[in-house]
Amino acid sequence: MKSSTDDSTDLAIRARADLITAVVLIALGLLVTYLSWTMPRLEARRIHPATIPGLVPIMLGVLLTLCGGLLGLRSWRIEAPGGWQGLVALFGTQQTRRVLAVLALALVYTLVLVGWLPFWAASMIFIFGFIVLFEVYLTDTPVALWRSVLWALAIALAGGGGIYLAFARIFLVRLP
Structure with missing residues (x-):
């Protein structure tokens, strides 16, 4: 059976891991959004704006950035004493x-x-x-x-x- 100290340490490690994951998700979401925005719009072919290439990826990039931001905000607010040390120790396993x-x-x-x-x-x-x-x-x-x-x-x-x-x-x- 786990003690409450083990549970709080696990929570602290997960909170810091979530913070790193949030940064990666935000960066990936911003990259997808930028690359989708810079895709050719095909105006010369009279493509309707609702069917342009990159429309779905830009929405996914924005949503990924939003989800990364929410995850980062949640993990930032969790008090995690010893979380960074535990996370670094986890990388040696x-x-x-x-x-x-x-x-x-x-x-x-x-x-x-x-x-x-x-x-x-x-x-x-x-x-x-x-x-x-x-x-x-x-x-x-x-x-x-x-x-x-x-x-x-x-x-x-x-x-x-x-x-x-x-x-x-x-x-x-x-x-x-």
């Missing part, structure tokens, strides 16, 4: 390393591999790297490297080949 590893792998996959390599090859590399990283390095009970590499290679070949076969050949989707 194994779970945080795993989340950051997934984020890094996803960013490398989407921003580097896709577009530079054929989609099936990028997917193979992503699957292989993901399996090896999480079976050997970011686990509580590591598997032998050679075993993980063989397993990851088999899964990556089957996954990448399956992706290519299913989408490019069966569904006739043009892959990047």
Whole structure:
């Protein structure tokens, strides 16, 4: 059973995490709003103002900014003694390393591999790297490297080949 001290510490950490999340949401909402506002309006094609490209994204950007502001206001008003220290300590945990590893792998996959390599090859590399990283390095009970590499290679070949076969050949989707 948790004590009231643990509950107040958890609340303080969540309040500070919500404050950081609010800043990110506000920044993202403002960016979406700006990019939507600067989209071509297509006046030369006599597009009705209610159907312009960017209308829905600009509304979503404004709403995202508003929700981020409300979250920030709520988390700012919560008294959170020790919240920042607890949040910083939370970033040193194994779970945080795993989340950051997934984020890094996803960013490398989407921003580097896709577009530079054929989609099936990028997917193979992503699957292989993901399996090896999480079976050997970011686990509580590591598997032998050679075993993980063989397993990851088999899964990556089957996954990448399956992706290519299913989408490019069966569904006739043009892959990047």
